[in-house]
Amino acid sequence: MGTRTNAPAYGAGGYPQQPYGQKAPKRKKPLLKRWWFWLLVIIVIIAVASAIGGGGDDTSTAESGSSDAQHSGEPAENEAAEKEAADKPAEEASYGIGDTVAADDWEITVAKVDDGVSQVGDEFLNAQAQGQFVQIELSVKNTGSDPNFFFEDDIKLGDEDGNTYSADSEAGIYATENNILFLEEINPGNTAEGALVFDVPEDADPNKLTFAGGLFSDPVEISLK
Structure with missing residues (x-):
């Protein structure tokens, strides 16, 4: 007869049972x-x-x-x-002194420019400049079909620094004799003469007029140099 080998006994969980007194090996954690x-x-x-x-x-x-x-x-x-x-050199105005400039229903011609004026008028009726007066003599012709007033606010004086000046209405009254340019209506086809007076700083260098004949006309520049 052959030798009989005892097979190990298995306990719960499929692990072989250890002999009495021996501990079962620890199961490794996943x-x-x-x-x-x-x-x-x-x-x-x-x-x-x-x-x-x-x-x-x-x-x-x-x-x-x-x-x-x-x-x-x-x-x-x-x-x-x-x-x-x-x-870049500054663009020169297209018109100068003596040129007739048209805008809307008006034609204006600048005849003469005087600057550095301290007083206009006579010894009894006059106006004193805060800085200096620039006096501009001009003629205005109504080219429309109806009588109309010429408004001095349509003309502005400009200087080398880009400043803009409005005319002094009171000084304009004393500037020349019978200066009624802005006081009476001008009939169609008629021409009136007068003067605009601007009170500007003493160190200002006026170089142009900007004329706008009406709300729908483009401004026109007139060189004073």
């Missing part, structure tokens, strides 16, 4: 149940998130830097454009 595994996963996630966030900041910084560079270049471009415009 990897997903180990705390250090999840700690490692959390560390990796944090590291990846930080890398992604840092990249976005770099991109934003780069874009911001590019935008700042563009904005910093704008003032220089504006200054260059302004300098170029300043270097």
